[in-house]
Amino acid sequence: MTAVPFAFLVHPRARLSDDLARVWPPLGRVPERLADRAVRRLPLPPVTMARVHLTGAPDPVGRVVLVPLGARHMLESPHAARDRVGAAVDLAVRRGASVVGLGALTATVTAGGTTLATRTDVGVTNGNAFTAAVVDDQLRSVLAAAPDRPRRVAVVGATGSVGTTLVRLLARDRAVEHLTLVARAGGRLGTLAGEVCRRVPTTVSTDLRDIRTCDVVVLLTASADALLRAEHLAPGVVVLDATQPRNTSPDLLVDRPDVTVLDGGVVDVPGLRLRGGDIGLPPGRSYACFAETVLLGLAGHEGHFALGVPTLEQVDHVRGLARRFADVGFRPAPPTTFGRPVPIATSTPADLRTRDTGGAGSAASTRAAAVPGSHAQTDRPDADAALAAVGAVR
Incomplete structure (x- = not known):
């Protein structure tokens, strides 16, 4: 053809x-x-x-x-x-x-x-x-980089277009030990959980604070602002932000140097x-x-x-x-955090905050642009305000 x-x-x-x-x-x-x-x-x-x-x-x-x-x-x-x-x-x-x-x-x-x-x-x-496919591949790479850690994964924005598809992919292949599905619409959450829970143990929530039980957080919301705050996350968690515009801020890495934020869907x-x-x-x-x-x-x-x-x-x-x-x-693409290259298995959170290649992944490349992609916001709404955007169809 x-x-x-x-x-x-x-x-x-x-x-x-x-x-x-x-x-x-x-x-x-x-x-x-x-x-x-x-x-x-x-x-x-x-x-x-x-x-x-x-x-x-x-x-x-x-x-x-x-x-x-x-x-x-x-x-x-x-x-x-x-x-x-x-x-x-x-x-x-x-x-x-x-x-x-x-x-x-x-x-x-x-x-x-x-x-x-x-x-x-x-x-x-x-x-x-393809976004769901790529995020699925990236998530599995994150899990493979730390095979001895629990495989408890939160999907924030789980009832959206990408979120629903990703959850179904993970359940089909039993790729995780436990799923926490977070979105604004409780009814749709329950329906999705009922569909996949026989293959993967699943809990649902409309409160971002409930992702503190998870080792990896996949962010798939539709919002103009940063949603995740330091208090939402467990120690050492990996956040895969596949939102467009992105819903994490570089400030998160300053407040929580133990947290890794990876750019999703690239x-x-x-x-x-x-x-x-x-x-x-x-x-x-x-x-x-x-x-x-x-x-x-x-x-x-x-x-x-x-x-x-x-x-x-x-x-x-x-x-x-x-x-x-x-x-x-x-x-x-190879892993990046806010556009900067980072090897998942070897870099520390401090590396994520300070590494500057001076090229396409440098701080200059995180400028605003007319894109289908991400830009770090500095707004920091509380958990209830944040959930106002969770669950929208991307």
Whole structure:
């Protein structure tokens, strides 16, 4: 099957004036407050932010389309955000895209893409099948690095699109000793726990403080702020933050030097290059949701793919595509913490806080960017406020 062109939707994640200046340079000179007001009130159109190139392909294989709404705008005004996402999909179709991927909160505000299911002019995917697969692989690497430790895992945001799929993967393979599922919606939690508890002992909670019994915490929430605080975590815990925008702050490592925070959902695609903009990752790295869109484009996929909660069959299928195109990459990236390289098995928490390579993983690379990915926030809501975001569909 012949490859087809694709588009991937992103949005500003933190400082709007910085992010939007990549497309509209004058906005880089205005105060953040005015940029926020402009984005809320002006009918800013979606725009191509970058063109996607792969080594060996003479022409661009896809494009990155910017939806001019920040993370907080997306969550506070989902209906307006949905309209903006629809306009971005329209632009992608006009530019020839056959597949459109939903980055970060563009998936959340469209209920995992289900509000776009009636479109017949383009295939849509939320990117969450491959995200769940990559996070699953990363989690197993964390567990394998300390085989003598208990395998008690918390999934925060367990009833979301990625969370539900990850829980089902872990239960299918009995990959952990115990699951603690945390989300805002107790009813959906109970249903999911009832589905998997016969294969893996499972408890549920709507309180973040209950993850203190766990050795590894996988964070899969939809929020514009950092959620985890020092008091939520057990001594020596590993946090795999696969949120986009990310829901951990570097301050956590200052308050808790015994804690390891790893960046989740990042893959190596060595031949991948963006021209005209970036998504906050060094060349050759991609978020898994973006990579899923690239894989579908390379495979010539027709029609919709992952909408809502991906099935395990879809996870297996996209893993098969990653194997098929293994010469391009699509493997989990080496471990990083806030963009800085770190070997899981040998580095101490102090290494995580102080190592600076001076390159793509340096402090400069954690700047705000218009991406489907993460940015460290410094807001520190209490546990009850934090749970207001837990369980939303990514």
